[in-house]
Amino acid sequence: MAAIIITKSIIIKAGACEQQRKLFSKTFPDGCTITRKNIIKAFAVGLEVEWIANKFYSDQALAEYEKVRDPAWAELQKVRDPALAEYEKVRANKLYDIYIKYHLCKEAIKWVDQLS
Secondary structure, three states: OOOOEEOHHHHHHOOOOHHHHHHHHHHOOOOEEOOHHHHHHHHHHOOOHHHHHHHHOOHHHHHHHHHHHHHHHHHHHHHHHHHHHHHHHHHHHHHHHHHHHHHHHHHHHHHHHHHO
């Protein structure tokens, strides 16, 4: 199988947005071949890898990918949603604690000032 090389000019012709073109050029200044390592790197830096796949992969290849991606996404959501809810709870509690601390402090200063 011949290696497919993706370059900045190719993604420009495919219609990539300016932000993605800049990120691609920064990440792969000489372009890149489609390898497992490069796909992982692209995901890690925030490149829209699925957009690129939609431009260059066949419908059959994309369908095969989606068969794996969709159940994996569902599993991620099962873990992510409760974790996100806990994160939001921690944030809300801390914001409330800070509000009480500083609001009460502010009120105490007003009270002391009134006594003076």
